[in-house]
Amino acid sequence: MAGSGTRMARWRRPGLARGILGGLVGLVIGALPLIVVAQLGTEITPGGFLALGYVGFLLGWLAGLGAFGAWAGWALGRPSNPADQAAAHGRGGDWTRYFRFTTDHKVIGIQYLLAFLALFLIAGLLAMVIRLELAQSGQIFGTDTYNTIMSTHGTLMIFVALNTIVGGLGNYFVPLMIGARDMAFPRLNALSFWLVPPALLLILLNPVFGGFDTGWTGYPPLSRQAELGEQAFLLTFITIGISSIVSAVNFLVTVARLRTTGMSMMRLPIFVWSLLVTTAIVLVATSVVASALTMSLFDRLLGTDFFRPASGGDPILYQHLFWFYSHPAVYVMAVPAFGAVLEVVPVFARKPLFAYRLAVLSFVAIGVLSFMVWAHHMFVSGMAEFFHIPIMISTELISVPTGIVFFSALGTIWLGRLRFATPMLWVFGFIWCFLIGGITGVYLADVPTDLVLTDTYFVVAHFHYTIVGGMIFGLFAGLTYWFPKFTGRLMSERLGKLHFWWFTLAFNASFLPMFWLGIQGMRRRVADYPAELGELNLLASVAAWMIGLSMLVFVYNFIRSWARGPLAGANPWRARTLEWQVSSPPPVDNFEHPPVVSSGPYEYGVSVGRAG
């Protein structure tokens, strides 16, 4: 009797179980209006069920988790219960707080980090399936299966690249680095995370709905012809977009308002600056893509004609709206990685960050310029002819601020006292890979060369060198650097270095040949290719599987070190930024007393610092 009582209580208490229950109830409620409409004799589509059911599920899920509890209580004038608040802040202490709607930025950071690392592994497995198909000419899978796998891989990886550093490391470390106790809006922060799981579940289920074959760009009119899986893609993308906007507001207000005494803007750690610029981009750009995707959704669902040429719509308009967000979005992926890399460099070079102010200015310049370059994705799309030249110039101009990132990193390394711990290896890997990505980007920004290279494997190689070589290498630099802080334990250096070399060599062996394949005319997004390109494709495939295998080393090291690694102490790397001045992991409220900052974040090589 008592047992069944506790079992019942679980469904009543805010939490994962009630969230799922709430979601299912929401699903039914969402679909109800359509059932009523069907009774009246109107024809209804599966797409309508999916859309309304999904929105119902999302709201029911959030309500079940307890996302709206505090706001509802406030609206109804109920006095707030301190015990509830403490529980909501994750003060319960045990591991179950990672599965609850909690407001501690450190819990949310870990939630983001683990969710998107898991997604990274899933999307990586899909990449290995893609390379299986492309290992030899001829086809193993049907083209529809291949297109769905390719599209899902791309879409998931986009989410990984957008969220892992910002949501994971950003949430965890920005408040610590500026001396704050939490984010400005802790409940919004939790909301932005808990919007994510249903969205990811939906996109992972897209094969159930027939898959989708448009790639992550979802260009109409193809997107309108595609199966119901396309709608899963649209709904997921829109939800992730809403989550990003909510989170961006939070970061901006946090950095603007919650800096501790003495933490002037010019004393902000460079990682915080990178997130400031990134979230400003997110805030401005994301609603544009959300509108494009919503119009695309309405075209499918309600028969509107935003992008249907037969009724006066325009497919090119979609591309403009899509890239107006999606090019800035690559800086949402890259700039936090720049921040992480430049954060790590001074610590392991034992020397102040070189040209800090210029690096800050370069981030801001990237943020501004990123809005003026979108149409370089459309040089062969048929957009207005005159538009090629200004877009070519602005795109190439962005290499000036990006070049400053290299300048700052190299300037810091020069005359330093370099220590090659794992994070520093990832920095060097980043410099090499992002350099290749950056240089090949100029070939794609230049219109004459883009005419031959665009839509070929040259592009595939280029963006993997920028996104993996930039964002993922930056992520690993940051992850291995901050791991002792958020776990309290050291990672195995031996396994960390093994993973670095294995991953980096395999990555280059896989993607360097693709530049050549692209120059030979091998198109992207194809399931098959001429037999004479077989050898290099096989090399790319074998190396790609090696990248996958190298991740096993990382996963093993990550889990084992977290469970049983040697204790790290507060500041194993002897860094000077604030997050290292508290225990590892930090206490729930971060700082007992708000810290007072009296110097910049990278005061290495001065006698005052040496004593500490």
Place this chain on the structure above:
Amino acid sequence: MAFAIWAVLSVLGVAAVVGMQILPIVASREAVVIDRALVALTVVSVPVLMFVVVGMLYSAIRFRAGNDDTEGPPIHGHRRLEAGWVVGTFVMVIGVAAYGTIGLLEIRGDQHADLEVQVHAKQWAWEFDYVDLGLDSEELILPVGRRIHITLISSDAIHSLSVPAFGIKQDAVPGRVTQLYVTPTLTGTYGAQCAELCGLGHTRMLAQVTVMEPSEFDAWVAQKRLESGE
């Protein structure tokens, strides 16, 4: 020392690239411009690549810390070096952009054409209409040395006509007419392919392009007319 290594590697690299042909086949006047641009960009890239790589590797060896606990000098920046870097990269970028603009005008600027071809793309096949000649064909047959004006239309999804040997590519968009110019310079048979994901048959959306002497082309036109019973 590092500077000398950089200079030597850059000179060697540039010497290796100059005069190279990067595209596997250069069969049109446009492809000549594009291949030249590929070489030019590579010439500019080599010193940049070498600068960062040499700087990085040299530092990794030269500035590796010993077992002692020393820290580097407290250098926060260098105003003239910073200004020089920004101005230097800016000038480089403007140079590259100017060169690109010239190349683009060479490819798309000349608006005259000797022959009109309308390409009709559909899921998943190509049709080539010779509007002046009243012919259509599933294969793209072109006379060598003539400037061709190609207009593209699509009746369903977005497609993209790509002929790697010509170095050109242009999307065909439903509801629009897009265009490009090409001047074949080498007779032979090449491949055309769809370069924009267009659904199930995208991978197999291929066509053959044959460039022949003008006299042969005229003979082909005559024969084609005969077949269609004129």
